[in-house]
Amino acid sequence: DAGVIQSPRHEVTEMGQEVTLRCKPISGHDYLFWYRQTMMRGLELLIYFNNNVPIDDSGMPEDRFSAKMPNASFSTLKIQPSEPRDSAVYFCASTYSRQPQHFGDGTRLSIL
Amino acid sequence: DQQVKQNSPSLSVQEGRISILNCDYTNSMFDYFLWYKKYPAEGPTFLISISSIKDKNEDGRFTVFLNKSAKHLSLHIVPSQPGDSAVYFCAASGDFGNEKLTFGTGTRLTIIP
Numbered sequence: 001d002a003g004v005i006q007s008p009r010h011e012v013t014e015m016g017q018e019v020t021l022r023c024k025p026i027s028g029h030d031y032l033f034w035y036r037q038t039m040m041r042g043l044e045l046l047i048y049f050n051n052n053v054p055i056d057d058s059g060m061p062e063d064r065f066s067a068k069m070p071n072a073s074f075s076t077l078k079i080q081p082s083e084p085r086d087s088a089v090y091f092c093a094s095t096y097s098r099q100p101q102h103f104g105d106g107t108r109l110s111i112l
Numbered sequence: 113d114q115q116v117k118q119n120s121p122s123l124s125v126q127e128g129r130i131s132i133l134n135c136d137y138t139n140s141m142f143d144y145f146l147w148y149k150k151y152p153a154e155g156p157t158f159l160i161s162i163s164s165i166k167d168k169n170e171d172g173r174f175t176v177f178l179n180k181s182a183k184h185l186s187l188h189i190v191p192s193q194p195g196d197s198a199v200y201f202c203a204a205s206g207d208f209g210n211e212k213l214t215f216g217t218g219t220r221l222t223i224i225p
Binding site for chain 1: 146148153154155156157158161201211212213214215216217218
């Protein structure tokens with residue numbers, strides 16, 4: 001299997017711009033997770049979906065962040081407007097039936 | 113409020129010796145624990161897990177120990193190899209599954225040849 005695929009791998013943009021991160025989960029997985037990794041807070045769960053439905057978005061930092069999963073093979077995490085403090089590595093992960101989560105290689109986001 | 117804590121940011125171990133990585137948790141509702149390994153520029157990969165009904169789980173060179181009364185778990189790697197150099201994350205879940213994992217901040221393990 002191809003694994004969890006995230007794009008882009010790196011994103012550099014200016015403060016105030018809209019940023020869209022993309023994720024393709026492993027085929028057959030019905031759970032999808034978005035995480036953010038920073039030096040200060042480590043790996044934090046932002047939101048997760050089950051069968052394309054958002055289950056828990058309590059980790060989303062503020063209204064500037066939104067996530068969608070229009071179908072079983074695609075999800076987006078959007079930040080609008082972006083701020084320098086959003087700079088981090090964002091990971092997507094997927095799983096099924098209580099198996100360990102499989103992570104993508106992440107998107108390194110830098111907001112100038 | 114850090115519910116899963118890895119108090120050692122880094123650890124260096126001689127090749128061939130035992131590596132012991134520690135993790136403490138505060139939430140007594142956690143009942144499933146996992147260790148992930150992460151290389152630079154890659155996502156975390158699953159290493160080993162343990163449920164609260166056990167106190168030990170072994171997989172090859174890797175053993176995880178769980179002490180529920182102390183709310184403490186540890187990962188033992190024996191013998192340590194250069195390829196084990198990575199960041200190790202401890203994670204916990206409250207529903208004997210993998211939804212909503214809470215991660216520790218990680219320990220960087222360096223194996224010295």
